[in-house]
Amino acid sequence: MRTKDELYREALRHVAGRRQRAVMEAQRARASAYSVHPELREAEEARTRAGLALTMAAARGADLDKASAALSQADAKLQAAYAAAGYAPADLEPRFVCPLCRDSGIRDGKPCSCVAAVARSLRRDEINAASPLALCGFETFCLDRYPTEPDPELGGSPREYMSKVLRYCRSYAENFNGSSRGLMFIGSAGLGKTHMALAIADTVLNRGFDVLYTSSAALAARLGREHFDRDAGDTWLDACKEADLLILDDLGTEYITQLTISVLYELINTRMLCHRPTIYTSNIVDQSIFEARYTEKVASRILGSCKVLKFFGEDQRLRRAQK
Structure with a gap:
């Protein structure tokens, strides 16, 4: 029988475990997709470079038009690469159980409602066992x-x-x-x-x-x-x-x-x-x-x-x- 604090910590561990599993499954799916469609990896990396270039241009106070146009072009090429490979971008992203906190357990600096739901489920299991x-x-x-x-x-x-x-x-x-x-x-x-x-x-x-x-x-x-x-x-x-x-x-x-x-x-x-x-x-x-x-x-x-x-x-x- 766990105290409230013990139950809350156990609920947080469950939520963290969900997040880890979701991230690992997404990484495996992405690696599999890249092995079959290397153009996806190339398009992703090009999009990342264009995003960094825009950030650097903003930090230097340089003209952003060229960098913004490059990012838009990289986005379009990435979307086209996904479509050609038969994927939607969300297919290779982590699928979190809780969309509110993305299985982090925290939302707006406070414990997410999903943590309390997990704690209730754990307490329910305790009662059923006892x-x-x-x-x-x-x-x-x-x-x-x-x-x-x-x-x-x-x-x-x-x-x-x-x-x-x-x-x-x-x-x-x-x-x-x-x-x-x-x-x-x-x-x-x-x-x-x-x-x-x-x-x-x-x-x-x-x-x-x-x-x-x-x-x-x-x-x-x-x-x-x-x-x-x-x-x-x-x-x-x-x-x-x-x-x-x-x-x-x-x-x-x-x-x-x-x-x-x-x-x-x-x-x-x-x-x-x-x-x-x-x-x-x-x-x-x-x-x-x-x-x-x-x-x-x-x-x-x-x-x-x-x-x-x-x-x-x-x-x-x-x-x-x-x-």
Whole structure:
């Protein structure tokens, strides 16, 4: 899991690599064309000499008419040489992926938008590799799998209730900003909590925010290794602290130690102080059990910073397996 800076540097390397490949492919194409049509090379070199002559004439304050006429004549001969060889000038030029910055990564002295697009793609790959589901959208959150029979706790059907949860989460993602509240999804296994969290992540990521996903078990295991390896550095913790949105999935599945509680408190407290929202999912629906596991100090910070949404219904994975 990379920090924002690490991700940006990696994106710049990708863009630079694209530029290098484009330039090398153009050089190979040009060399091949010159070997078959040497008159192209001669016309190119003549055009270069005429351009330099015009520059020198301007620098000396000499009459530019003759040099300009020579350059125009060289241009015309070059165009004719291309046409005779069956090429357009663009055929032998580098074909850059981004026409705005020509794969330099910089446009008007600022990072080009293509760098941010590459960074989002890299982050998306990270999330897909770490999550049990690939990044998914709200359109694949299927309400038909939720029962239509009334639930006494809801006063209506789980399907009606979950349709409201879906609308709320879609609006949350579409209007996400630095002041958004965190979310806490609780409910039994297989009710779509991770799917909903990843759908939010997909929309928020596409809107240009940095999003990180980790399961609670993976985070605890990685941070434990980093704690005992002094040379590793806390890159995971740094990345989790600074992300615009953090998805912390499956609270309750990690191995709990005093170190886990300490690091979790540090992560949650830092994100709260910096007003960076977190989305948690957990199968623990009893608040007293939640507090006993994470301590009142950690639990109060999680629950106090979040809107809690309980998921109702039947395990969708079991329903699909039975069909």
